[in-house]
Amino acid sequence: MRDSYPSSSPPDQKGRAVLPDGTTHIDGEDDIVYVRKQVRDLASGIGFNLTDVTRIITAASELARNIYRYAGKGRMKYAVLHQRGAVGIELEFQDEGPGIADIPQAMEPGYTTSRGLGLGLPGSKRMMDEFHVWSEVGKGTIVTIRKWKRNN
Amino acid sequence: MLDSNVSVLKLRGILFVTVPAEPGDDLINHLQQKILESMEQHEAKGLILDISTVSALDSFFARTIVETAQMVGLMGGRTVISGMRPEVAITATQLGLSLGNILTALNMDRALDMLEGLEEEEWDR
Numbered sequence: 001m002r003d004s005y006p007s008s009s010p011p012d013q014k015g016r017a018v019l020p021d022g023t024t025h026i027d028g029e030d031d032i033v034y035v036r037k038q039v040r041d042l043a044s045g046i047g048f049n050l051t052d053v054t055r056i057i058t059a060a061s062e063l064a065r066n067i068y069r070y071a072g073k074g075r076m077k078y079a080v081l082h083q084r085g086a087v088g089i090e091l092e093f094q095d096e097g098p099g100i101a102d103i104p105q106a107m108e109p110g111y112t113t114s115r116g117l118g119l120g121l122p123g124s125k126r127m128m129d130e131f132h133v134w135s136e137v138g139k140g141t142i143v144t145i146r147k148w149k150r151n152n
Numbered sequence: 153m154l155d156s157n158v159s160v161l162k163l164r165g166i167l168f169v170t171v172p173a174e175p176g177d178d179l180i181n182h183l184q185q186k187i188l189e190s191m192e193q194h195e196a197k198g199l200i201l202d203i204s205t206v207s208a209l210d211s212f213f214a215r216t217i218v219e220t221a222q223m224v225g226l227m228g229g230r231t232v233i234s235g236m237r238p239e240v241a242i243t244a245t246q247l248g249l250s251l252g253n254i255l256t257a258l259n260m261d262r263a264l265d266m267l268e269g270l271e272e273e274e275w276d277r
Contacts, residue, residue, distance in 0.1 A: 029177040036174065036208060054208050054239040058247060061210040109248050117211045123247035 021079040026067045035064040059124035063093040071097020088148040100135040160190045166198045173205040184220045198267040204235030214249045221254045232263040
């Protein structure tokens with residue numbers, strides 16, 4: 001159960017309005033570019049520093065590409081999190097594709113079942129604060145990532 | 153349509169290419185093909201690939217850059233990647249990306265010095 005405002009997020013500390021939670025569909029290569037843009041707007045809007053914005057975009061790009069590559073289509077759900085005064089971002093990548101048979105193996109750097117570099121899952125994990133994979137063969141995969149804004 | 157988004161300039165035997173800020177997969181593949189065609193057409197001896205406008209480098213993009221440099225190498229040219237932003241360098245390293253043996257430079261100016269320096273070394277031999 002996540003501690004967030006599901007419908008519309010309140011403004012951040014500086015009083016700027018942040019984007020509401022929502023869903024972006026991933027059906028083709030163009031959608032990967034769109035996901036990157038959307039995540040950039042969302043993360044910058046919350047006030048993440050440039051390096052963290054870049055980390056979040058890169059992780060989202062890898063996970064959106066995995067959906068396109070392995071499942072063909074799926075979606076990214078995004079939410080702004082507010083927890084004990086901390087602000088964060090949550091992105092959930094869902095698909096109804098073939099699923100991952102061996103998650104620990106998929107998390108090893110360099111392991112890939114496509115022509116990729118095998119960096120998507122382990123790399124995304126390193127760049128985020130929280131990372132969770134659910135998958136069932138024949139049913140699909142859900143990867144949830146979170147990053148919290150540092151107070152600096 | 154894709155063509156208008158990519159420009160390949162040739163100066164003193166070297167190809168100068170600026171990668172667009174938010175390249176999609178199609179555009180990256182197109183860029184690779186256009187670079188290789190230009191290598192042949194202009195009889196270029198090197199390539200400077202500037203990524204200073206690129207704000208996030210993911211593994212597909214990085215792999216295509218490495219491949220392109222290898223292909224340019226097979227055609228007898230040297231590649232220098234220039235202008236990687238600090239936040240992109242941090243993220244790429246954390247992601248585990250490696251640009252292999254490709255030469256890199258802080259900006260296009262330094263990249264040009266590098267390619268011209270290499271050429272002089274080859275003359276000296």
